[in-house]
Amino acid sequence: MATKNIAGIPVEVNEEGYMSDPSQWSREIAVELAKEENIELTEKHFEILEFIRKEYESGVQLTIRKVGKSGIVDIKGLYELFPGGPLKKSSKIAGIPKPASCV
Amino acid sequence: MKKILILGGGTGGTIMANKLRKTLERDEWDITLVDQDKTHYYQPGFLFIPFGIYTKYDVMKPKSDFFPAGINTIYSHIVRIDGESNKVLLEGGKVLPYDFLIIATGTQIQPEETPGLKEELWYKEIFDFYTIEGSIALREFFKTWQGGRLVVSIAELPFKCPVAPLEFAFLADAYFHEIGMRDKVDITFVTPLPGAFTKPRATKMLGQLLEEKNINVISEFYIERVDNKSKKIISYDQQEVPFDVLTIVPVNMGSDMIGRSGLGDDLNFVPTDKYTLRSEKFENVFVLGDASNIPTSKAGSVVHFAADVLYENLMSAIEGRPLLAKFDGHSNCYIETGFGKGSIIDFNYETEPLPGTFPLPGIGPFGLLQNTKMNHYGKVLFRWIYWHILLRGKELPIESEMSMAGKKL
Ligand SMILES: Cc1cc2nc3c(=O)[nH]c(=O)nc-3n(C[C@H](O)[C@H](O)[C@H](O)COP(=O)(O)OP(=O)(O)OC[C@H]3O[C@@H](n4cnc5c(N)ncnc54)[C@H](O)[C@@H]3O)c2cc1C
Numbered sequence: 001m002a003t004k005n006i007a008g009i010p011v012e013v014n015e016e017g018y019m020s021d022p023s024q025w026s027r028e029i030a031v032e033l034a035k036e037e038n039i040e041l042t043e044k045h046f047e048i049l050e051f052i053r054k055e056y057e058s059g060v061q062l063t064i065r066k067v068g069k070s071g072i073v074d075i076k077g078l079y080e081l082f083p084g085g086p087l088k089k090s091s092k093i094a095g096i097p098k099p100a101s102c103v
Numbered sequence: 104m105k106k107i108l109i110l111g112g113g114t115g116g117t118i119m120a121n122k123l124r125k126t127l128e129r130d131e132w133d134i135t136l137v138d139q140d141k142t143h144y145y146q147p148g149f150l151f152i153p154f155g156i157y158t159k160y161d162v163m164k165p166k167s168d169f170f171p172a173g174i175n176t177i178y179s180h181i182v183r184i185d186g187e188s189n190k191v192l193l194e195g196g197k198v199l200p201y202d203f204l205i206i207a208t209g210t211q212i213q214p215e216e217t218p219g220l221k222e223e224l225w226y227k228e229i230f231d232f233y234t235i236e237g238s239i240a241l242r243e244f245f246k247t248w249q250g251g252r253l254v255v256s257i258a259e260l261p262f263k264c265p266v267a268p269l270e271f272a273f274l275a276d277a278y279f280h281e282i283g284m285r286d287k288v289d290i291t292f293v294t295p296l297p298g299a300f301t302k303p304r305a306t307k308m309l310g311q312l313l314e315e316k317n318i319n320v321i322s323e324f325y326i327e328r329v330d331n332k333s334k335k336i337i338s339y340d341q342q343e344v345p346f347d348v349l350t351i352v353p354v355n356m357g358s359d360m361i362g363r364s365g366l367g368d369d370l371n372f373v374p375t376d377k378y379t380l381r382s383e384k385f386e387n388v389f390v391l392g393d394a395s396n397i398p399t400s401k402a403g404s405v406v407h408f409a410a411d412v413l414y415e416n417l418m419s420a421i422e423g424r425p426l427l428a429k430f431d432g433h434s435n436c437y438i439e440t441g442f443g444k445g446s447i448i449d450f451n452y453e454t455e456p457l458p459g460t461f462p463l464p465g466i467g468p469f470g471l472l473q474n475t476k477m478n479h480y481g482k483v484l485f486r487w488i489y490w491h492i493l494l495r496g497k498e499l500p501i502e503s504e505m506s507m508a509g510k511k512l
Pocket of ligand 1: 110111112113114115116137138139140145146147148149150179180181182207208209210232233234263264267358359360391392393394401402403404405406435436437
């Protein structure tokens with residue numbers, strides 16, 4: 001656990017850079033986190049971030065397929081917005097924990 | 104007469120029928136079980152058929168052999184559950200009312216979900232090993248195969264028996280060694296996961312085994328489609344893996360009937376309270392096994408452990424008491440690793456698979472996260488236990504609740 005200054009705000013993150021407290025998240029923080037992944041956020045990105053935050057809060061297990069069925073983008077579109085590991089990257093930028101599979 | 108209706112007479116439905124008929128008074132409770140198929144398949148055995156270790160006769164028995172006396176069985180396709188009016192509709196228009204419902208319709212493969220999968224090459228050079236048909240077709244194929252690129256891949260998560268594709272790769276390695284053509288076969292394991300398995304320590308142990316056995320791993324590969332012409336699988340981010348034979352775990356989904364009933368999530372799994380095993384939507388509906396969305400393995404061992412909890416809670420519900428039994432997600436899987444050896448993992452919602460001994464601390468006889476001959480015998484024995492003890496709802500010398508005894512942190 002470490003504290004990191006993001007967009008001028010001290011934010012708790014874990015070893016892999018995922019935020020520990022999703023309630024600290026803001027659009028400004030998202031923009032900074034996205035830069036670290038070389039992603040420039042558009043409104044489409046934000047729609048997805050809001051969607052996965054909502055799903056996370058309601059305790060749903062997130063999958064790429066689920067986001068692909070959200071009506072915001074299809075799976076291919078998701079890969080284009082968050083290249084290389086869309087679920088991990090979007091979760092990180094959305095300030096929620098790294099998606100874990102729970103077989 | 105009050106009515107308990109069990110949908111699905113596979114592992115879970117059969118166990119529940121046996122448990123309930125033993126205790127519920129026959130003149131008070133009517134138990135009915137519906138399944139569309141008269142044959143019970145020992146699904147873990149599908150894995151051994153392609154390599155000629157089992158034949159279909161080792162894995163098929165009449166379902167009725169395992170049902171207790173004193174229940175009604177109906178062999179029919181279930182069309183829809185109407186949870187609001189406590190009724191189930193069968194093909195042909197028959198309507199079954201219930202006081203309590205147990206959903207145990209499992210999960211099935213849906214190759215149609217992946218474009219190109221079920222086309223020209225299906226059961227010619229593309230196979231599943233999750234159905235009797237797929238396993239037998241693959242057996243026939245291997246008999247004359249001259250070698251080349253064998254790709255073992257997983258289409259989507261979750262899928263039942265999360266170690267099965269790994270076991271398949273290990274068994275393939277051993278098989279081609281034994282028939283003297285391992286040098287002609289290139290085995291590649293392609294997974295959407297970041298590594299061989301989901302949890303860290305098991306991933307490490309199994310990843311090392313794959314390496315030792317010279318099995319290539321391509322991780323974080325999320326398959327979009329199969330190109331039958333160029334014989335490649337293609338991911339959403341345009342990676343390509345060529346194959347000569349593709350053996351795949353297609354998308355796993357709950358029964359269509361769950362979707363039609365408005366009871367499922369996006370993969371037709373039923374949202375279920377992971378502790379009480381009751382449906383999140385209806386108080387008199389319980390869900391057992393692969394059909395539910397609880398966050399643990401979809402495996403026969405889980406069904407067996409969960410059945411104890413479901414039984415207790417159903418009894419409480421019948422008597423109007425609060426549901427106090429809690430399922431901990433206990434899962435216990437033997438992993439066949441080839442050459443007469445095996446491994447075993449034991450875990451639950453909270454604890455990842457850890458090394459140690461099982462079930463007796465310090466004694467075993469099984470070695471958790473180890474590769475031993477004894478573990479292989481465990482797997483061999485499992486088939487006998489499955490037919491004779493597990494399905495009949497009898498007790499096994501293993502507690503439903505996972506134990507930390509014998510595990511090393
Ligand atoms: C290759 C392979 C290897 C495996 N290895 C292992 C292992 O080593 N260890 C282990 O513990 N588990 C293993 N499993 C998993 C195990 O077999 C399953 O998890 C278990 O059988 C699930 O039980 P269930 O009762 O939930 O579903 P099932 O046993 O699949 O039963 C579902 C039943 O519902 C019926 N049904 C479904 N829909 C309808 C409908 N609409 N109308 C009427 N009937 C319907 C089906 O006909 C079926 O009989 C393996 C599975 C596979 C495929």
